[in-house]
Each structure stands twice: as structure tokens, then as C-alpha cells.
Amino acid sequence: MNDWLAILSEPLPLPAVLEFVTDPAAGGICSFIGTTRSEHNTAGTELIALYYEAYEEMAREQLNAFATRGREKWPIQKLVILHRIGRVSIAEPSIVIAVSAAHRDTAFQACRFLIDTLKAELAVWKKEIWSDGQQRWVSGVVLAHRAGPQRE
């Protein structure tokens, strides 16, 4: 098994991700970790967490499709995409992508492709949770859907 693709409701196991993509045929590993960024507004209210919701059945199928598209474009050795759902506090990871390949250019390009594609298409939504109790769904990506991105 060369791909580890999952939607998880617990903290993402980062050391296990790097261990998974380690491969004798790889000369490089590239990873991207997305984390909850601290923010505050002019009234002094602070962002305390993000809450992620997924259409889990669809998102799992999409992760498989993204991995397939990545492997069609580049000679990837091993690949991980894990997305967390539920509450993700400041500085905690919500997404980790890791790719190993024979050469670094491949690893960088594939990793970039995977995060960009995921951001544009994955059926996941995040909501901001603020210190004054306010909650707000983040305005996301609209246009990619209408063109049917999975049928390219």
C-alpha cells in the first residue's frame, strides 16, 4: 500500500506520516502542513479555533481521485493526505500532505498540486469560532464546482 488517505477526527499523527512516505527509492520527501492561524479583529476578539465539517463519503472518494491524478502526472513513490475534521485549535494541523519521490522537483510539484487541488475541490467546510461566541462559515471556493472539476 503506497497511499495513506483519510479523513480523521483526531489529531493528525505527523511522525507516522513521515515514516509512511520514507522509501528506499526516494531521494526526497516534501510535506505540507496546514494549521489554524491565530487572528483577532479590531474589537479585540480572538479566533480560538476552526471547526471542520466534511461530506465524508465524497471526500474519501475525492482523496483517492487526487492521488490517482497526482500519480498520472508524476512518478510518486509514496503519498499521504490526511484531513482532520471537528474542532482544530490554534497552531494545530488540519491538513497534512506528504510525497516521496526519486527527485525533489517531483516531490515539490506533486505536493503543491495536491494541496491546491484539495483546496479547490474537497467537500470540506470550515467555520471560525471566536472568543465572543460568534461562529462564521468561511467563504470558500465556488467556481471550480460548476465546471465539474472531477471530469477533466
Added chain:
Amino acid sequence: MRITVRLFASARENAGLSQLAIDLPDGANVALAAKKLNELHPGLGSSVAFAVNRTYARGDAVLNDGDELAIIPPVSGG
């Protein structure tokens, strides 16, 4: 025919439900389902994308009995 409709994120909260079933005439497409959803819950079928059986679908995609239609608000994963 009858299809299942699933709602997520802002669409789920606005409508106050995560799933419903709707009856449509045979041969109905996604656009007709959206129209029907707007009649049931104003705003529900507008300005969002749709997926049929877990794949993004256009308005002219034809539905079949038992299909799962999902209302997809603008995504914001990552």
C-alpha cells in the same frame, strides 16, 4: 422517483436539517431538483453547487431513483 438530498455546513444550518427525501418525475435533472428544493426551503437550491452520488454534477445531469443529491456550499477545506 424518490431521491435523497444531503445538506452540509451553511446549507445544513440554514435549512435546519441534514437530510431529506424528495419526489421527482422520472427523467428529472439536478436543476429541477434545485427548483423543488427552493420551493420547500427558500434559498436552499440557489447559488450552490451539487454532487450526485458523490461526484460534482451540472444542472443538466439526469437523476435516477435512489440517487443521493448533495448540496455543496463553497468549499473551504485545508
